[in-house]
Amino acid sequence: MKMTFRWYGSASDPIPLKYIKQIPGMTGLMGLLDRPAGVAWAEEDIAALVKEVNDAGLELEVIESVNVHEDIKLGLPTRDEYIENYNVTIRRLAKHGVKVIVYNFMPVFDWLRTDLARVIPEDGSNSLYFDEKDLGEMGPLEIVRRTAEDSKGFTLPGWEPERLALLETTLKQYEGMTQDDLRANFKYFLDAVIPVCEETGVRMACHPDDPAWPIFGLPRICHSQADYDKMVKLHDSPANTLCLCTGSLGSDPNNDIPSIIRHFGEMDRIGAMHVRNIKFLGYHHFREAAHLSCTGDLDMYAIMKAIHDVVPDTYVRPDHGRMIWDEQGRPGYGLYDRALGAAYLNGLWEAIERGE
Numbered sequence: 001m002k003m004t005f006r007w008y009g010s011a012s013d014p015i016p017l018k019y020i021k022q023i024p025g026m027t028g029l030m031g032l033l034d035r036p037a038g039v040a041w042a043e044e045d046i047a048a049l050v051k052e053v054n055d056a057g058l059e060l061e062v063i064e065s066v067n068v069h070e071d072i073k074l075g076l077p078t079r080d081e082y083i084e085n086y087n088v089t090i091r092r093l094a095k096h097g098v099k100v101i102v103y104n105f106m107p108v109f110d111w112l113r114t115d116l117a118r119v120i121p122e123d124g125s126n127s128l129y130f131d132e133k134d135l136g137e138m139g140p141l142e143i144v145r146r147t148a149e150d151s152k153g154f155t156l157p158g159w160e161p162e163r164l165a166l167l168e169t170t171l172k173q174y175e176g177m178t179q180d181d182l183r184a185n186f187k188y189f190l191d192a193v194i195p196v197c198e199e200t201g202v203r204m205a206c207h208p209d210d211p212a213w214p215i216f217g218l219p220r221i222c223h224s225q226a227d228y229d230k231m232v233k234l235h236d237s238p239a240n241t242l243c244l245c246t247g248s249l250g251s252d253p254n255n256d257i258p259s260i261i262r263h264f265g266e267m268d269r270i271g272a273m274h275v276r277n278i279k280f281l282g283y284h285h286f287r288e289a290a291h292l293s294c295t296g297d298l299d300m301y302a303i304m305k306a307i308h309d310v311v312p313d314t315y316v317r318p319d320h321g322r323m324i325w326d327e328q329g330r331p332g333y334g335l336y337d338r339a340l341g342a343a344y345l346n347g348l349w350e351a352i353e354r355g356e
């Protein structure tokens with residue numbers, strides 16, 4: 001296992017690389033260049049990022065994320081140009097030592113929460129929270145408007161208020177698209193990029209839908225074992241893998257996370273792991289918990305044991321943490337609770353190894 005940490009780059013991440021390096025057992029990052037979907041990343045920018053990270057004593061073998069342009073998901077004729085750019089980016093990243101690219105194939109929205117700083121009554125810390133009841137009858141446009149008014153903290157990443165008109169158009173383009181239609185567009189993408197990955201030694205790792213069910217009537221195709229069984233067959237290659245996020249898949253209690261890890265790990269289709277805990281509060285209602293098993297509803301020992309048994313060499317990062325000790329920062333991505341998470345997960349790992 002390689003313990004890694006998500007980092008957004010020195011221009012936008014307040015956490016210095018030096019602090020990340022000081023977390024015991026930390027080997028590297030899941031890092032990125034902040035570029036719009038669809039553009040080819042400049043090689044000199046990639047080289048500069050890798051150098052900056054390496055100079056801090058950390059590796060950059062995982063990129064999270066290289067985003068997939070909406071036209072690719074929509075299957076528009078313009079997709080070929082964006083796919084070509086994606087392949088250019090894969091080749092350049094490979095040249096600079098990148099082994100895994102995390103991405104997702106969610107239409108329009110990335111993750112969605114209804115509160116970004118819900119106070120946890122037991123200890124006064126706060127974390128990301130979702131209650132479908134709070135969405136009520138609201139559609140996505142209404143939620144983006146509310147976000148603009150900063151009234152309730154709804155967050156739809158990537159949809160700033162000034163892009164509202166574009167959002168309306170994009171949502172219309174998805175009208176009538178079925179899961180199978182989206183899957184066909186996914187296959188077209190994979191058929192184009194996976195051969196480049198095979199040639200360059202890179203693995204694509206697809207992150208699950210978060211939360212793990214369809215929202216706003218949009219098709220979503222990556223939130224269960226059955227979904228991913230279809231996904232890995234779309235282009236059958238060891239380079240076509242999952243970024244198995246325990247918190248995203250785990251938001252649906254029907255997903256048995258250790259069993260899903262074993263299933264896809266035994267097929268060698270796990271490229272990277274995000275490990276975090278979830279506290280269920282009701283139907284489609286949860287908050288993110290500290291990593292420790294007893295603070296949430298996922299069995300973190302069973303999760304780490306499954307990783308140990310089937311994908312012992314994979315990349316793991318502590319996913320979202322709570323905000324503790326009055327830290328101010330990007331919701332889910334503070335230093336302190338994620339560092340505690342890494343230490344805990346490393347402790348479980350050591351115990352599992354010693355137990356053998």
Ligand SMILES: [Mn+2]
Nearest residue numbers: 245248274319
């Ligand atoms: Mn994740």
